[in-house]
Amino acid sequence: MPVSAHAEPEARYRIPLSRDRVLRAAVRLADEHGVEALTMRRLAEDLGAEAMSLYHHVANKGDVLDGILDLVATEIHETVEALDTPAAGAAWKQAVRRRILTAREVLLRHPWAPALFQTRSAAGPAVIRYYDGLLGLMRQGGFSYDLGHHALHALGSRALGFAQELFDPAAGGGSGAEVPPEMAEQLPHLTGMIAEIAHDDPDSTLGWCDDQAEFEFGLDLILDGLDRLRGSR
Template structure:
């Protein structure tokens, strides 16, 4: 009778990737050190040899996601390199819907996170951008460099009852006719299109400022 195959050795990478997979399945709020230990098949104390606590676990999960962002095409110019990297970050975030909230909650940047930011800054600098313009371009990108944008206000939930819903929409249209006109004409939002539209708009603007030799000193 053959003996069972040995269980893969537990290490930090295995712990973090198991945590990412579990969060994808059950959501970040349901993830705990205990549930993760059960998923891996170890006692909870075994995890603490690799991550000190839940916050360090979350830091490491962000590193996994950011570290898996695809690299731009070799030899791409600055504009293509930045666009590809940002859209690759978005693709990674779409695979892990909980990640945006965790990224926003981090209080410090790890080496993996800084590597991503370094790559974007280096792409601008390789394209001839000044340090000044690169600085402001990074601020303008904001959370888009991580593949998501912050929605200021969500769309109000509509009542399930048809009459109540019609009444609510009527009141809304009377008070906010321009919003209703826009919503009814466009037929809703395509999040991917809107994300790419904004990135392309920003990149075109950065390019124009670069060609004009813009500096922040012009504000004074």
């Protein structure tokens, strides 16, 4: 039985460290406190171990970040592989849509992961298998490899279940979801748009503006366009 993160240090000490245990503890910390709070010292404290002992299982913090991202990618891959959705002919679109929205459900459990997917350069084997499966659904639907290649580029990060932010919240030092008052007159259209829209469901969001409705709107536009091209190239 897994030991709780809140178990007594003496109890956790009795369980030998392993790379898998270290990485799963890191995922738990990131889920609860954000990836910014993930340090080697805090991870060691959570495991009831000395910080130096972690280096027998992970090389450094970068290795930890790559490892927890691969755990999430594996969770995505295993979850979508359990789906049983016909994809032949016109059914490809619903199959791909369901696969992507299922991947998004996993990411919503790990809201720190999209930022890492954008910043970590190495694509692990689980990510590659996920894309291979996605392309396989398109091939069942009649896509050529050429159109499938275009489709993956068009989907971009949406293929994994998240959309890149329109604006970088960190760029202006603010939340990203507001226009500085001194610039409101210079930016009337953005000011009006931001004043009118509302994203009030934090459980559907992987960024300040990436809520479920916005994500599905963009996804459906892309899938509808690809369906019109299917069979023509």
